[in-house]
Amino acid sequence: MTMTQDDVFAKVRDVLKDALGVDDEEVVPEAKLTEDLGAESIDFLDIAFRLEKAFNIKIDQGEMLPDNVLTDSRFVSDGRVTDEGMAELRRRMPHANLDEFEESGRKVEDFSSVFTVDAVVKFVKTKLAAM
């Protein structure tokens, strides 16, 4: 049975509530996981594990948040993502909106802000569609 957008969102909301200890009303599509919901780096591993269980999917390391791109000298220069790096991120993260990150200067330290609740929902939908 195909899950609707609302079904996926509701389950993602439950996962984020449990993983981050936030309330229902805080989990809105545009909320940024780090800035708005207080996620730290280890929370992304927790969220990945919980999404796997909730949706019965398998998420490989770096699939949801390919942070290894940001530690690769081919893709980063002076703390900013290069053109090649942006192309790699766009290829690996079709679920995320990278426009704001690109326009605001591509700073590595700002990268986590691309991860919104909506990006998680889109990521899960992509995974479910591929099953």
Next chain:
Amino acid sequence: MRWIWIDRILELERGRKAVAVKNISLAEEVLHDHFPARKVGDRTFPALPLMPNALIIEGMAQTAGILVGHALDFSEKVILAKIGKAVFHAAAPPGFTLRFSAMIERIDAQGASTSGFVDRLDWACPDAPPVRVAEIELLFSHVDRNLSGLAFPEHNFVFTDQFMNLLRQSGIDVPAGF
């Protein structure tokens, strides 16, 4: 100081489940501070020694940490990264035994998540069913793989001689090199 909050491992099923016990003793200093006798106004409250819930979580972290470490032959430095859930239902006084049961929910190269529960056994009533003390979910990080850029010692500083001796004492084989 011996920071080890389990006494014996009863079961260790690779990658799946571990069960350990802890005998709570009045000889442990911490119980005398948690809680000492106190006077409030004219009333005196007697001492109420209990194992602190934070140390019950530590006991579960040690049980589950050994389970996670054992799954990969103690090749990873397994660090408690997050307490996903810790719900307490009953107190843990001296003279009772706590039984920690930990299960792996998910494990990969980056870390592992575990679920588990803690039961209290009363040796004055050995046939009585155990009392559920707590339910605890934990997240462990394989620290070398999650903190890139930070250098950690080569040797496995998590699984010390204390833990390896606990395994040996419990009749569990320890990998060569430990």
